[in-house]
Amino acid sequence: MTTTTFAPMPDANGFFGPYGGQLVPPHLKQAMDDIAAAYAEVTKRQDFQDELAQLFADYVGRPSPIFHARRLSDQLGGAQIHLKREDLNHTGAHKINHCLGEALLAKFMGKKKVIAETGAGQHGVALATACALVGIPCEIHMGQVDIEKEHPNVTKIRILGATLVPVTRGAATLKEAVDNAFEEYLTNPTDYLYAIGSVVGPHPFPMMVRDFQSIVGREAREQFQAKHGKLPDYAAACVGGGSNAIGLFTAFLQDAGVKLVGVEPSGEGVDKPGRHAATLSVGKPGEIHGMKCYVLEDAPGVPAAVHSIASGLDYPGVGPQHSYLKDIGRVQYEGVTDQECLDAFMRLSRVEGIIPALESAHAVAWAMRVAPTLPKDCNILVNLSGRGDKDADYVAKLLGI
Structure with missing residues (x-):
């Protein structure tokens, strides 16, 4: 492949x-x-x-489409937000x-x-x-x-x-x-x-x-180029272990004009030990689960307690390729709090009729944060890695909906 x-x-x-x-x-x-x-x-x-x-093609339903979130983009002002719809795959995620x-x-x-x-x-x-x-x-x-x-x-x-x-x-x-x-x-x-x-x-x-996930980026690169005649200015995805992000990023690594952004869970704040999982933001090189990577630790060899509102992101380690891409500066890693994630979850649901997974909502939240600061001809491609069926009852109870 x-x-x-x-x-x-x-x-x-x-x-x-x-x-x-x-x-x-x-x-x-x-x-x-x-x-x-x-x-x-x-x-x-x-x-x-x-x-x-x-x-x-016939079981998963690939290629997954790219959707221009026009209403959300218009409300925010600034950059245009586009969603790679991995949430439409069979089983609902990448x-x-x-x-x-x-x-x-x-x-x-x-x-x-x-x-x-x-x-x-x-x-x-x-x-x-x-x-x-x-x-x-x-x-x-x-x-x-x-x-x-x-x-x-x-x-x-x-x-x-x-x-x-x-x-x-x-x-x-x-x-x-x-x-x-x-x-x-x-x-x-x-x-x-x-x-x-x-x-x-x-x-x-x-x-x-x-390698199996790289189909996401290959499709997205070809689709965006065909539709817009150029590549996106930003490509963003949430990062826990990092599979959906590396799947998107791989196709764009050699495109210097495409800024790559991995979005980690800041939870309740990176200043609160045990209440976030921002491994690349505040962790250090270490070892966990058979690999060397950035790790959140209480002591050498002792992984720290971590937290995220998104169950798929609360991991104290991260993929080794992400660790390398951070060190060489090819990917920028940012944090999004639980509250920002919830806000993005609800806003995307009510403005575009798309209920995202809480994991994916982290990447949406980052795009919502930066879009107003960028010009309107700027394009942000977000990997919407999963749908929020699994999270709907939890969020509804949390917010009293």
Whole structure:
């Protein structure tokens, strides 16, 4: 699968500059190398590429359109906001893009079970969907807090036939779900595939998930150019682990005129430890879940408690390629608070009739913040990574609607 990259990334050892790698126990390194070898093989097989392309078109509904949010843009004044509508994909988010790839890879490798973590539940739903499609048992680990918060997705995961494993330890959110899923995977890495839900973890996952998600940026670049005769001035996306953002950014990395913006959750404020998840904004290089990346830590090797109103963003680490892109200055990373996110969620819903996922609403909020400061002929492309069905009841209760 052809991808456009800013530089040869990662290297043969899975590093993006100083970030990434395979920080795993010796007995697990062989399993990671086997996955990397299988992935390298399937990317060269035309039958695999044809099957994935056919599923993207006929199952997911790709290409997803770009929508000009005219009413929102007019109300804000200034720049024009455009939305890459990943929320219109089957299962309601960008997650299906890499889940289909991972499920097909598991089938190719003869795996007997696929294991994954989920925060907001979108990765869980998408992977349960993909596994149902290819006929492989699926096990989803999810924090108890998120289970209660994202009930609609929990129901879908069960309807699709996946086994849901509640995780009650610690903060009982995404980081603990990752820990739990990884421990289960370690019991039988020969027969299981851990289908990581973002561009995080040991090599080859940050590369592999990026490659599957890069279809978002390739489509968006071609669509915007065809419609407007030029590229957008800004391309923005929310960042937790960072899969939807790297999927959008990859196609634009070599376009110096396109400013790339990753939007992190500032939560209740970056000055409040444990009440935000702005990893790239205030974190430091460290290690977590088999990779080197920026991490929010209480002490070396001890991840900090994190918070975001969006369950899919409350993670104390971030993808290693994002860490590298921050250091070289190619991507600017900004923060959006819970309140700004809620405001964007409601405004997009009531002005454009589009209910966004709380994760995606972070990117919308950043666009709403900067649009009035920019000229009217300036274009901001936002990756609307998911729809807000899963969040509607939670937000309605929170706001008393």
